[in-house]
Amino acid sequence: MVNSIEKDLLIVGSGLAGLRAAIQAAKIAPHIKIAVISKLQVMRSHSVSAEGGTAAVLYPEDGDTIESHVYDTVKGSDFLGDQDVIEKLVSEMPSEVYQLEHWGMPWSRREDGRIGQRNFGGYSFPRATFAQDKVGFYEMQTLYDTCQKFDNIEFYNEWFVTSVVHDGQRFCGLTAIEMSSGTFYTFKAKALIIATGGAGRVYSFSTYALASTPDGLDMAYRAGMALKDMEFVQFHPTGILPSGILITEGARGEGGYLLNNKGERFMKKYAPSKLELASRDVVSRAMITEINEGRGYKHDTGVDCLKLDLRHLGKELIIQKLPAIREISLKFSGIDPADEPVDVRPVCHYMMGGIHTNIDGATEIQGVWAAGEAACNSVHGANRLGANSTAECLVWGKITGELAAKYIVEGKAPPPFPLHLVTTEEKRIYDGIFRGTGGANPYEVRQELTEIMNNKAYVFRTETDLVEGLKLVRELRQKTWKHVDDKAKEYNTNFTNVMELDSMFRVAEVILMGAIWRKESRGAHARTDYPDRDDKNFLTHTLVYYDTKEPVMKTHPVTITKYKPVERKY
């Protein structure tokens, strides 16, 4: 008999999206039972490491407008963003900033006492609302504190969710492992919000937390939900060497600039008006072009890089506004950015794609919503603007929390729980993985997989590289890595790591397939063999569905309301 827990609403993921959803659901429906399930402790979710800001139009009196934030985002998305969804993000954001403020968020302040905002890439107004350079940490703390006010939110920390259970149409529950005991459970409930975050650890050079693997995307995918636009992976210009830890765009927002080995601010050539604050895809491509044409530096580790110079900002400003950047540079590369430029190169930072949802975050299964980075409601299209992601988590955390709570309050009893699916899932993870055997070391295989992604599907892509990458990933998958050598029950991270790797293979395949299919360059997807955007053939979203043989690709229309696609220049 499998242990079972009954709730009304399950939220998988305790990052910004999951916590915001929990608060909204608890507010709307104080009598429903809500579980927030997370494979980590709440404050270990990747959201705590968001540094630079959260975008919102706060100061129309100073000239900012909703329309300008909408257009910047549409343009940033290279016209693949759904414009109705973008309008929703932008119009809901100002109240989210004030809502956080009312819950205790310590936003940084201007001299005149108003909430502080800084410049960020791709924006025509400095609208990245910030709290030093630790915006995610403070937002998470504020939301987690607020959750404590509600008796009906229960946290299941360090529970690893393995699958979504439904009857073909409607949601029924989840399967999960309580990591402290190793016990397998089912959760039965009426509604689910998937808020499992991004999956950037499929790349070896990455700004993400080690736990940012695609298990959340994969459980939706295996359950029949489509993954959308996965070929669009954002490479942030400034990953510090050697680790890849992020140096926030806020550093350039405060006036930092990039130099090549001739000492030139090379961005002048690529984005004459926005310079270092062009959108991220544009800056990353410029950096790799400089490196390819011999104007990069060599880091001690042999890796090519460029310099990010902050010295002219002065130590005082750096300490006051960018303290985390200074700490990261000192601790992880031994450099004080007040004295010396730091070595940086483009690094995997965000997945524009995710679980296919509509404008309200609803997936293709009734009773299942997705929010935050795991979801793809198409707000970012082919390239996300910095500071729009924490914003997205807040807005769709709120929307999905509210809709799921209403669905539960108004809804019918859930369908009978299909127990045979639980048996199938137990077989998959215990017979297929836990009791597996084989000689290949799953940690080495993981490293190899992430290096293939880095080498074959990075900033610039070609058919030859992508096809080769897919072949290598599929060959690697055949190796005998599906086994767990640590047989402990309690905190068996070996087991969860191999389950994560299993999900990485499926999602890496989807990224590569989408990238091969999309024979154009748009946003973060830059094909040197198809250097132009091709609206005639590719102004469309991709959807990929799981199939036991080969993934099935489809397309999905882009919603264009006001802004016809034009060439993107910065």
Ligand SMILES: Cc1cc2nc3c(=O)[nH]c(=O)nc-3n(C[C@H](O)[C@H](O)[C@H](O)COP(=O)(O)OP(=O)(O)OC[C@H]3O[C@@H](n4cnc5c(N)ncnc54)[C@H](O)[C@@H]3O)c2cc1C
């Ligand atoms: C270094 C860094 C800096 C950033 N800076 C900014 C910024 O300044 N501004 C901005 O707008 N955006 C920024 N971003 C992006 C933004 O922070 C993220 O997109 C956002 O925080 C994601 O939040 P989330 O709630 O979707 O998921 P996350 O915060 O990633 O949380 C995912 C949750 O899912 C849980 N989970 C995953 N799989 C399972 C499973 N199998 N079982 C149980 N639980 C599971 C995890 O435990 C975790 O709680 C940054 C990202 C990074 C990596």
